[in-house]
Amino acid sequence: MSEALKPSLHTVLTPQLLDLYEIKDSIVVIIDVFRATSTMATALYNGATKIIPVDSPETCIEIGTATGGITAGERDGKIIPGLSYGNSPSEYPRSFIENKTLVITTTNGTKLLHMALKKGAKEIITGSFPNISKVVDYLKAQNAPVILGCSGWKNRFNIEDTLFAGAVIEQIKDQFTIHCDSSYMANQLYNANKNDLHNYIKTLTHWHRLAAYGLEADMLYCISADTAPCLPLFKDGALINQG
Amino acid sequence: MSEALKPSLHTVLTPQLLDLYEIKDSIVVIIDVFRATSTMATALYNGATKIIPVDSPETCIEIGTATGGITAGERDGKIIPGLSYGNSPSEYPRSFIENKTLVITTTNGTKLLHMALKKGAKEIITGSFPNISKVVDYLKAQNAPVILGCSGWKNRFNIEDTLFAGAVIEQIKDQFTIHCDSSYMANQLYNANKNDLHNYIKTLTHWHRLAAYGLEADMLYCISADTAPCLPLFKDGALINQG
Numbered sequence: 001m002s003e004a005l006k007p008s009l010h011t012v013l014t015p016q017l018l019d020l021y022e023i024k025d026s027i028v029v030i031i032d033v034f035r036a037t038s039t040m041a042t043a044l045y046n047g048a049t050k051i052i053p054v055d056s057p058e059t060c061i062e063i064g065t066a067t068g069g070i071t072a073g074e075r076d077g078k079i080i081p082g083l084s085y086g087n088s089p090s091e092y093p094r095s096f097i098e099n100k101t102l103v104i105t106t107t108n109g110t111k112l113l114h115m116a117l118k119k120g121a122k123e124i125i126t127g128s129f130p131n132i133s134k135v136v137d138y139l140k141a142q143n144a145p146v147i148l149g150c151s152g153w154k155n156r157f158n159i160e161d162t163l164f165a166g167a168v169i170e171q172i173k174d175q176f177t178i179h180c181d182s183s184y185m186a187n188q189l190y191n192a193n194k195n196d197l198h199n200y201i202k203t204l205t206h207w208h209r210l211a212a213y214g215l216e217a218d219m220l221y222c223i224s225a226d227t228a229p230c231l232p233l234f235k236d237g238a239l240i241n242q243g
Numbered sequence: 244m245s246e247a248l249k250p251s252l253h254t255v256l257t258p259q260l261l262d263l264y265e266i267k268d269s270i271v272v273i274i275d276v277f278r279a280t281s282t283m284a285t286a287l288y289n290g291a292t293k294i295i296p297v298d299s300p301e302t303c304i305e306i307g308t309a310t311g312g313i314t315a316g317e318r319d320g321k322i323i324p325g326l327s328y329g330n331s332p333s334e335y336p337r338s339f340i341e342n343k344t345l346v347i348t349t350t351n352g353t354k355l356l357h358m359a360l361k362k363g364a365k366e367i368i369t370g371s372f373p374n375i376s377k378v379v380d381y382l383k384a385q386n387a388p389v390i391l392g393c394s395g396w397k398n399r400f401n402i403e404d405t406l407f408a409g410a411v412i413e414q415i416k417d418q419f420t421i422h423c424d425s426s427y428m429a430n431q432l433y434n435a436n437k438n439d440l441h442n443y444i445k446t447l448t449h450w451h452r453l454a455a456y457g458l459e460a461d462m463l464y465c466i467s468a469d470t471a472p473c474l475p476l477f478k479d480g481a482l483i484n485q486g
Binding site: 020206 | 256257259260263396397398399400401402405422423424425427428431432435446447448449451
Protein backbone atom coordinates (compact mmCIF):
# COMPACT_ATOMS: atom_id res chain seq x y z
CA MET A 1 0.00 0.00 0.00
CA SER A 2 1.42 3.44 -0.82
CA GLU A 3 2.25 5.68 2.14
CA ALA A 4 -0.51 8.13 1.22
CA LEU A 5 -3.22 5.49 1.36
CA LYS A 6 -2.28 4.06 4.72
CA PRO A 7 -4.36 5.20 7.68
CA SER A 8 -2.71 7.33 10.37
CA LEU A 9 -1.56 6.17 13.79
CA HIS A 10 -0.97 8.38 16.82
CA THR A 11 -0.06 7.67 20.42
CA VAL A 12 -1.64 9.85 23.12
CA LEU A 13 0.68 9.73 26.13
CA THR A 14 -1.83 10.76 28.81
CA PRO A 15 -5.57 11.54 28.98
CA GLN A 16 -4.68 15.22 29.41
CA LEU A 17 -3.38 15.29 25.83
CA LEU A 18 -6.42 13.62 24.22
CA ASP A 19 -8.02 16.94 23.22
CA LEU A 20 -5.08 17.62 20.87
CA TYR A 21 -6.12 14.77 18.60
CA GLU A 22 -9.00 14.31 16.20
CA ILE A 23 -10.53 10.96 17.05
CA LYS A 24 -13.92 10.94 15.31
CA ASP A 25 -12.79 8.62 12.50
CA SER A 26 -10.46 6.58 14.68
CA ILE A 27 -10.38 3.35 16.57
CA VAL A 28 -9.22 4.32 20.06
CA VAL A 29 -7.32 1.67 22.02
CA ILE A 30 -7.60 2.29 25.77
CA ILE A 31 -4.39 1.14 27.48
CA ASP A 32 -4.06 0.75 31.25
CA VAL A 33 -1.48 -1.98 31.73
CA PHE A 34 -1.37 -1.78 35.56
CA ARG A 35 -4.11 -3.03 35.77
CA ALA A 36 -7.51 -2.00 34.41
CA THR A 37 -7.32 -3.20 30.81
CA SER A 38 -5.34 -6.32 31.76
CA THR A 39 -8.09 -7.19 34.24
CA MET A 40 -10.83 -6.46 31.70
CA ALA A 41 -9.25 -8.75 29.10
CA THR A 42 -8.89 -11.46 31.74
CA ALA A 43 -12.52 -11.23 32.91
CA LEU A 44 -13.90 -11.33 29.36
CA TYR A 45 -11.59 -14.16 28.36
CA ASN A 46 -12.80 -16.07 31.40
CA GLY A 47 -16.38 -15.75 30.26
CA ALA A 48 -17.79 -12.54 31.75
CA THR A 49 -20.92 -11.61 29.77
CA LYS A 50 -19.91 -7.98 29.69
CA ILE A 51 -17.97 -5.30 31.53
CA ILE A 52 -19.51 -1.94 32.32
CA PRO A 53 -16.70 0.60 32.89
CA VAL A 54 -17.90 3.52 34.98
CA ASP A 55 -16.16 6.68 36.06
CA SER A 56 -17.11 6.86 39.75
CA PRO A 57 -17.77 4.56 42.72
CA GLU A 58 -21.29 6.01 43.06
CA THR A 59 -22.20 5.05 39.50
CA CYS A 60 -20.59 1.67 40.07
CA ILE A 61 -22.89 0.94 43.03
CA GLU A 62 -25.93 2.28 41.18
CA ILE A 63 -25.39 0.20 38.04
CA GLY A 64 -24.28 -2.82 40.06
CA THR A 65 -27.57 -2.74 41.93
CA ALA A 66 -29.63 -2.21 38.77
CA THR A 67 -27.95 -5.01 36.78
CA GLY A 68 -27.11 -7.48 39.50
CA GLY A 69 -23.51 -7.13 38.36
CA ILE A 70 -20.36 -7.54 40.38
CA THR A 71 -19.01 -4.19 41.53
CA ALA A 72 -15.26 -3.60 41.51
CA GLY A 73 -12.83 -0.81 42.14
CA GLU A 74 -9.80 0.14 44.22
CA ARG A 75 -8.16 3.28 45.45
CA ASP A 76 -4.72 3.15 46.99
CA GLY A 77 -4.64 -0.65 46.83
CA LYS A 78 -7.86 -1.20 48.79
CA ILE A 79 -11.38 -2.08 47.64
CA ILE A 80 -13.47 1.08 47.58
CA PRO A 81 -16.07 1.09 50.41
CA GLY A 82 -19.42 -0.02 49.00
CA LEU A 83 -17.90 -2.08 46.18
CA SER A 84 -17.28 -5.82 46.38
CA TYR A 85 -14.07 -6.63 44.51
CA GLY A 86 -10.78 -5.09 43.47
CA ASN A 87 -8.84 -4.41 40.26
CA SER A 88 -6.68 -7.51 40.25
CA PRO A 89 -6.89 -9.91 37.29
CA SER A 90 -6.39 -12.76 39.79
CA GLU A 91 -9.84 -12.04 41.24
CA TYR A 92 -11.61 -13.02 38.02
CA PRO A 93 -11.01 -16.71 37.21
CA ARG A 94 -13.58 -18.52 35.06
CA SER A 95 -15.01 -20.29 38.10
CA PHE A 96 -16.07 -16.92 39.47
CA ILE A 97 -16.73 -14.54 36.58
CA GLU A 98 -18.27 -16.74 33.85
CA ASN A 99 -21.68 -15.50 32.71
CA LYS A 100 -21.56 -12.54 35.05
CA THR A 101 -21.54 -8.77 34.48
CA LEU A 102 -18.62 -6.84 35.92
CA VAL A 103 -19.16 -3.17 36.80
CA ILE A 104 -15.76 -1.58 37.34
CA THR A 105 -14.25 1.81 38.11
CA THR A 106 -10.50 2.50 38.06
CA THR A 107 -8.22 5.48 38.63
CA ASN A 108 -7.10 6.05 35.06
CA GLY A 109 -8.36 3.58 32.44
CA THR A 110 -12.11 3.94 32.83
CA LYS A 111 -11.70 7.73 32.91
CA LEU A 112 -9.90 7.76 29.54
CA LEU A 113 -12.50 5.44 28.04
CA HIS A 114 -15.27 7.85 28.97
CA MET A 115 -13.28 10.79 27.62
CA ALA A 116 -12.84 9.02 24.27
CA LEU A 117 -16.54 8.17 24.22
CA LYS A 118 -17.52 11.77 24.90
CA LYS A 119 -15.14 13.02 22.21
CA GLY A 120 -16.88 10.81 19.65
CA ALA A 121 -14.41 8.02 18.92
CA LYS A 122 -15.53 5.89 16.00
CA GLU A 123 -14.81 2.74 17.97
CA ILE A 124 -13.27 1.92 21.34
CA ILE A 125 -11.41 -1.25 22.27
CA THR A 126 -9.14 -2.01 25.22
CA GLY A 127 -5.58 -3.26 24.96
CA SER A 128 -3.11 -4.95 27.29
CA PHE A 129 -0.30 -7.47 27.03
CA PRO A 130 -2.65 -10.36 27.97
CA ASN A 131 -4.64 -9.68 24.76
CA ILE A 132 -2.03 -7.98 22.57
CA SER A 133 -2.21 -10.31 19.56
CA LYS A 134 -5.99 -9.92 19.34
CA VAL A 135 -5.58 -6.13 19.36
CA VAL A 136 -2.88 -6.27 16.70
CA ASP A 137 -4.94 -8.55 14.44
CA TYR A 138 -8.00 -6.37 14.82
CA LEU A 139 -6.20 -3.11 14.01
CA LYS A 140 -4.53 -4.68 10.98
CA ALA A 141 -7.89 -5.84 9.63
CA GLN A 142 -9.82 -2.56 9.97
CA ASN A 143 -7.85 -0.20 7.71
CA ALA A 144 -8.89 2.78 9.84
CA PRO A 145 -6.96 5.51 11.70
CA VAL A 146 -5.74 4.41 15.13
CA ILE A 147 -5.25 6.27 18.39
CA LEU A 148 -3.27 4.38 21.03
CA GLY A 149 -4.52 5.98 24.23
CA CYS A 150 -2.32 5.61 27.30
CA SER A 151 -4.18 6.06 30.58
CA GLY A 152 -1.07 7.20 32.46
CA TRP A 153 -1.21 7.97 36.16
CA LYS A 154 -3.47 10.83 37.24
CA ASN A 155 -2.87 12.47 33.87
CA ARG A 156 0.90 12.10 34.07
CA PHE A 157 2.91 10.02 31.60
CA ASN A 158 3.75 6.49 32.60
CA ILE A 159 6.13 4.04 31.00
CA GLU A 160 4.15 0.79 31.13
CA ASP A 161 1.27 2.04 28.97
CA THR A 162 3.74 3.58 26.53
CA LEU A 163 5.61 0.26 26.36
CA PHE A 164 2.40 -1.48 25.33
CA ALA A 165 1.75 1.18 22.66
CA GLY A 166 5.29 0.58 21.39
CA ALA A 167 4.73 -3.17 21.30
CA VAL A 168 1.60 -2.73 19.18
CA ILE A 169 3.35 -0.25 16.89
CA GLU A 170 6.19 -2.71 16.36
CA GLN A 171 3.72 -5.21 14.90
CA ILE A 172 1.53 -2.91 12.81
CA LYS A 173 3.73 0.00 11.74
CA ASP A 174 4.14 -1.14 8.16
CA GLN A 175 0.42 -0.73 7.61
CA PHE A 176 0.11 2.81 8.98
CA THR A 177 1.37 6.31 8.24
CA ILE A 178 3.06 7.48 11.42
CA HIS A 179 4.09 11.13 11.80
CA CYS A 180 4.09 11.19 15.57
CA ASP A 181 7.06 11.61 17.92
CA SER A 182 5.12 9.94 20.75
CA SER A 183 4.78 6.82 18.60
CA TYR A 184 8.44 6.85 17.54
CA MET A 185 9.47 7.15 21.19
CA ALA A 186 7.07 4.43 22.34
CA ASN A 187 8.31 2.04 19.69
CA GLN A 188 11.95 2.70 20.50
CA LEU A 189 11.32 2.34 24.24
CA TYR A 190 9.66 -1.03 23.67
CA ASN A 191 12.42 -2.34 21.42
CA ALA A 192 15.10 -1.23 23.86
CA ASN A 193 13.49 -3.15 26.72
CA LYS A 194 11.48 -5.98 25.20
CA ASN A 195 14.03 -8.65 26.02
CA ASP A 196 14.10 -7.74 29.68
CA LEU A 197 10.61 -6.49 30.50
CA HIS A 198 10.47 -8.28 33.85
CA ASN A 199 13.48 -6.44 35.20
CA TYR A 200 12.75 -3.20 33.42
CA ILE A 201 9.31 -2.71 34.97
CA LYS A 202 10.85 -2.97 38.43
CA THR A 203 12.48 0.42 37.82
CA LEU A 204 9.17 2.23 37.17
CA THR A 205 7.25 4.49 39.52
CA HIS A 206 4.10 2.37 39.26
CA TRP A 207 5.98 -0.79 40.23
CA HIS A 208 7.01 0.79 43.50
CA ARG A 209 3.50 2.09 44.15
CA LEU A 210 1.84 -1.31 43.63
CA ALA A 211 4.65 -3.40 45.12
CA ALA A 212 3.99 -1.57 48.39
CA TYR A 213 0.59 -3.31 48.34
CA GLY A 214 2.15 -6.72 47.58
CA LEU A 215 1.00 -6.74 43.95
CA GLU A 216 4.22 -7.87 42.27
CA ALA A 217 2.63 -11.05 40.84
CA ASP A 218 -0.21 -9.01 39.36
CA MET A 219 2.24 -6.78 37.54
CA LEU A 220 4.27 -9.68 36.16
CA TYR A 221 1.04 -11.17 34.83
CA CYS A 222 0.09 -7.80 33.30
CA ILE A 223 3.20 -7.73 31.10
CA SER A 224 2.81 -11.32 29.90
CA ALA A 225 1.59 -11.58 26.32
CA ASP A 226 -1.52 -13.41 25.19
CA THR A 227 -2.56 -15.06 28.42
CA ALA A 228 -6.14 -13.81 27.88
CA PRO A 229 -6.70 -13.71 24.12
CA CYS A 230 -9.93 -11.79 23.51
CA LEU A 231 -11.01 -8.48 22.01
CA PRO A 232 -12.93 -6.16 24.36
CA LEU A 233 -15.05 -3.86 22.17
CA PHE A 234 -17.18 -1.08 23.64
CA LYS A 235 -20.78 -1.29 22.42
CA ASP A 236 -24.02 -0.01 23.93
CA GLY A 237 -22.38 1.03 27.17
CA ALA A 238 -20.35 -2.10 27.83
CA LEU A 239 -17.24 -3.97 26.76
CA ILE A 240 -18.03 -7.28 25.16
CA ASN A 241 -15.74 -9.96 23.80
CA GLN A 242 -15.59 -9.74 20.02
CA GLY A 243 -13.58 -12.94 19.80
CA MET B 244 23.93 13.05 50.34
CA SER B 245 21.20 10.67 51.52
CA GLU B 246 18.33 10.09 49.10
CA ALA B 247 15.85 11.85 51.41
CA LEU B 248 17.86 15.07 51.43
CA LYS B 249 18.29 15.36 47.70
CA PRO B 250 15.96 17.78 45.92
CA SER B 251 13.40 16.38 43.49
CA LEU B 252 13.62 16.44 39.70
CA HIS B 253 10.69 16.09 37.28
CA THR B 254 10.38 16.32 33.53
CA VAL B 255 7.25 17.93 32.08
CA LEU B 256 6.81 16.55 28.57
CA THR B 257 4.60 19.30 27.15
CA PRO B 258 3.19 22.66 28.36
CA GLN B 259 -0.25 21.01 28.61
CA LEU B 260 1.03 18.89 31.51
CA LEU B 261 2.58 21.75 33.51
CA ASP B 262 -0.47 22.17 35.74
CA LEU B 263 0.11 18.65 37.15
CA TYR B 264 3.32 19.77 38.86
CA GLU B 265 4.02 21.98 41.83
CA ILE B 266 6.65 24.46 40.68
CA LYS B 267 6.64 27.20 43.33
CA ASP B 268 9.86 26.01 44.97
CA SER B 269 11.49 24.89 41.74
CA ILE B 270 13.93 26.08 39.18
CA VAL B 271 12.13 25.62 35.87
CA VAL B 272 14.30 25.00 32.82
CA ILE B 273 12.51 26.04 29.63
CA ILE B 274 13.58 23.76 26.76
CA ASP B 275 12.82 24.49 23.10
CA VAL B 276 15.66 22.87 21.18
CA PHE B 277 14.29 23.69 17.68
CA ARG B 278 14.96 26.61 18.03
CA ALA B 279 13.85 29.19 20.59
CA THR B 280 16.11 28.41 23.53
CA SER B 281 19.07 27.57 21.26
CA THR B 282 18.67 30.98 19.63
CA MET B 283 18.32 32.74 22.99
CA ALA B 284 21.54 31.19 24.30
CA THR B 285 23.31 32.17 21.10
CA ALA B 286 22.14 35.80 21.20
CA LEU B 287 23.10 36.22 24.87
CA TYR B 288 26.45 34.52 24.35
CA ASN B 289 27.08 36.89 21.47
CA GLY B 290 26.55 39.88 23.70
CA ALA B 291 22.86 40.76 23.59
CA THR B 292 22.09 42.97 26.60
CA LYS B 293 18.87 41.09 27.28
CA ILE B 294 16.11 39.09 25.66
CA ILE B 295 12.47 39.89 26.26
CA PRO B 296 10.38 36.78 25.50
CA VAL B 297 6.79 37.70 24.68
CA ASP B 298 3.78 35.57 23.94
CA SER B 299 2.32 37.34 20.90
CA PRO B 300 3.44 39.27 17.81
CA GLU B 301 1.38 42.27 18.97
CA THR B 302 3.25 42.48 22.28
CA CYS B 303 6.50 41.96 20.40
CA ILE B 304 5.88 45.03 18.22
CA GLU B 305 4.70 47.08 21.19
CA ILE B 306 7.72 46.30 23.39
CA GLY B 307 10.10 46.53 20.43
CA THR B 308 8.88 50.05 19.76
CA ALA B 309 9.03 51.06 23.43
CA THR B 310 12.55 49.68 24.03
CA GLY B 311 14.16 50.18 20.66
CA GLY B 312 14.78 46.44 20.66
CA ILE B 313 15.05 44.09 17.72
CA THR B 314 11.77 42.28 17.10
CA ALA B 315 11.86 38.63 16.09
CA GLY B 316 9.43 35.82 15.46
CA GLU B 317 8.41 33.27 12.84
CA ARG B 318 5.35 31.27 11.99
CA ASP B 319 5.59 28.44 9.47
CA GLY B 320 9.20 29.28 8.65
CA LYS B 321 8.56 32.92 7.71
CA ILE B 322 9.16 36.14 9.66
CA ILE B 323 5.86 37.31 11.16
CA PRO B 324 4.56 40.45 9.36
CA GLY B 325 5.48 43.52 11.43
CA LEU B 326 8.54 41.88 13.02
CA SER B 327 12.08 42.28 11.70
CA TYR B 328 13.95 39.01 12.22
CA GLY B 329 13.38 35.28 12.53
CA ASN B 330 14.06 32.49 15.03
CA SER B 331 17.33 31.25 13.58
CA PRO B 332 20.46 31.31 15.77
CA SER B 333 22.42 32.16 12.62
CA GLU B 334 20.74 35.58 12.53
CA TYR B 335 22.38 36.66 15.79
CA PRO B 336 26.18 36.83 15.43
CA ARG B 337 28.12 39.14 17.74
CA SER B 338 28.59 41.68 14.95
CA PHE B 339 24.83 42.18 14.88
CA ILE B 340 23.39 41.49 18.33
CA GLU B 341 26.05 42.79 20.75
CA ASN B 342 24.68 45.38 23.17
CA LYS B 343 21.20 45.13 21.72
CA THR B 344 17.87 44.03 23.19
CA LEU B 345 16.08 41.17 21.46
CA VAL B 346 12.27 40.98 21.74
CA ILE B 347 11.18 37.54 20.59
CA THR B 348 8.02 35.48 20.25
CA THR B 349 8.01 31.78 19.30
CA THR B 350 5.42 29.05 18.82
CA ASN B 351 6.19 26.98 21.89
CA GLY B 352 9.10 28.11 24.05
CA THR B 353 8.03 31.63 24.95
CA LYS B 354 4.54 30.32 25.71
CA LEU B 355 5.85 27.79 28.23
CA LEU B 356 8.06 30.41 29.85
CA HIS B 357 5.05 32.64 30.45
CA MET B 358 3.05 29.71 31.82
CA ALA B 359 5.82 28.91 34.30
CA LEU B 360 6.02 32.57 35.28
CA LYS B 361 2.29 32.77 35.88
CA LYS B 362 2.33 29.56 37.90
CA GLY B 363 4.91 31.09 40.23
CA ALA B 364 8.17 29.28 39.45
CA LYS B 365 10.89 30.13 41.94
CA GLU B 366 13.33 30.72 39.13
CA ILE B 367 13.31 30.33 35.34
CA ILE B 368 16.29 29.60 33.12
CA THR B 369 16.45 28.42 29.52
CA GLY B 370 18.28 25.34 28.32
CA SER B 371 19.55 24.03 25.01
CA PHE B 372 22.45 21.96 23.75
CA PRO B 373 24.49 25.10 22.89
CA ASN B 374 24.52 26.01 26.61
CA ILE B 375 24.02 22.60 28.25
CA SER B 376 27.11 22.59 30.48
CA LYS B 377 26.20 25.96 31.94
CA VAL B 378 22.72 24.65 32.75
CA VAL B 379 24.13 21.49 34.33
CA ASP B 380 26.63 23.42 36.45
CA TYR B 381 23.95 25.83 37.60
CA LEU B 382 21.46 23.14 38.60
CA LYS B 383 24.16 21.21 40.47
CA ALA B 384 25.10 24.30 42.46
CA GLN B 385 21.60 25.39 43.57
CA ASN B 386 20.45 22.39 45.64
CA ALA B 387 16.81 23.16 44.74
CA PRO B 388 13.99 21.14 43.12
CA VAL B 389 14.15 21.12 39.32
CA ILE B 390 11.46 21.00 36.64
CA LEU B 391 12.75 20.28 33.14
CA GLY B 392 10.05 21.87 30.98
CA CYS B 393 9.78 20.66 27.40
CA SER B 394 8.05 23.11 25.08
CA GLY B 395 6.92 20.41 22.67
CA TRP B 396 5.01 21.25 19.51
CA LYS B 397 1.64 22.93 19.94
CA ASN B 398 1.24 21.12 23.26
CA ARG B 399 2.15 17.73 21.82
CA PHE B 400 5.19 15.76 22.93
CA ASN B 401 8.34 16.10 20.86
CA ILE B 402 11.51 14.07 20.98
CA GLU B 403 14.18 16.77 20.66
CA ASP B 404 13.21 18.61 23.85
CA THR B 405 12.94 15.31 25.72
CA LEU B 406 16.41 14.35 24.46
CA PHE B 407 17.82 17.51 25.97
CA ALA B 408 16.06 16.81 29.28
CA GLY B 409 17.60 13.32 29.18
CA ALA B 410 21.05 14.75 28.50
CA VAL B 411 20.78 17.04 31.53
CA ILE B 412 19.46 14.22 33.71
CA GLU B 413 22.40 12.03 32.70
CA GLN B 414 24.77 14.60 34.18
CA ILE B 415 22.91 15.55 37.35
CA LYS B 416 20.88 12.51 38.38
CA ASP B 417 23.15 11.51 41.24
CA GLN B 418 22.32 14.76 43.01
CA PHE B 419 18.53 14.51 42.74
CA THR B 420 15.69 12.27 43.91
CA ILE B 421 13.89 11.19 40.75
CA HIS B 422 10.51 9.42 41.00
CA CYS B 423 9.27 10.35 37.55
CA ASP B 424 8.66 8.06 34.58
CA SER B 425 9.01 11.00 32.18
CA SER B 426 12.55 11.56 33.48
CA TYR B 427 13.45 7.86 33.30
CA MET B 428 12.21 7.72 29.72
CA ALA B 429 14.00 10.93 28.73
CA ASN B 430 17.26 9.71 30.18
CA GLN B 431 17.00 6.34 28.46
CA LEU B 432 16.06 7.95 25.14
CA TYR B 433 19.12 10.19 25.34
CA ASN B 434 21.49 7.38 26.22
CA ALA B 435 20.15 5.19 23.42
CA ASN B 436 20.77 7.89 20.83
CA LYS B 437 23.57 10.10 22.13
CA ASN B 438 26.24 8.59 19.92
CA ASP B 439 24.27 9.20 16.76
CA LEU B 440 22.26 12.36 17.41
CA HIS B 441 22.87 13.78 13.94
CA ASN B 442 21.23 10.85 12.22
CA TYR B 443 18.62 10.29 14.89
CA ILE B 444 17.13 13.76 14.67
CA LYS B 445 16.55 13.26 10.95
CA THR B 446 13.83 10.74 11.85
CA LEU B 447 11.81 13.21 13.93
CA THR B 448 8.63 15.06 12.94
CA HIS B 449 10.17 18.47 13.61
CA TRP B 450 13.14 17.73 11.36
CA HIS B 451 10.80 17.18 8.43
CA ARG B 452 8.81 20.31 9.25
CA LEU B 453 11.88 22.57 9.39
CA ALA B 454 13.84 20.84 6.63
CA ALA B 455 10.99 21.82 4.30
CA TYR B 456 12.08 25.42 4.98
CA GLY B 457 15.75 24.63 4.32
CA LEU B 458 16.71 24.79 8.01
CA GLU B 459 18.83 21.64 8.28
CA ALA B 460 21.99 23.57 9.27
CA ASP B 461 20.07 25.35 12.02
CA MET B 462 18.96 22.04 13.49
CA LEU B 463 22.44 20.51 13.40
CA TYR B 464 23.71 23.58 15.26
CA CYS B 465 20.88 23.24 17.79
CA ILE B 466 22.00 19.77 18.85
CA SER B 467 25.68 20.73 19.17
CA ALA B 468 26.83 21.02 22.78
CA ASP B 469 28.39 24.10 24.33
CA THR B 470 28.74 26.32 21.28
CA ALA B 471 27.15 29.23 23.20
CA PRO B 472 28.14 28.78 26.84
CA CYS B 473 26.00 31.16 28.89
CA LEU B 474 23.21 30.98 31.42
CA PRO B 475 19.97 32.79 30.45
CA LEU B 476 18.16 33.65 33.69
CA PHE B 477 14.75 35.32 33.71
CA LYS B 478 14.72 38.44 35.87
CA ASP B 479 12.54 41.54 35.85
CA GLY B 480 10.81 40.56 32.61
CA ALA B 481 13.88 39.60 30.59
CA LEU B 482 16.47 36.88 30.12
CA ILE B 483 19.94 38.05 31.02
CA ASN B 484 23.25 36.21 30.87
CA GLN B 485 24.25 35.08 34.36
CA GLY B 486 27.62 33.95 33.11
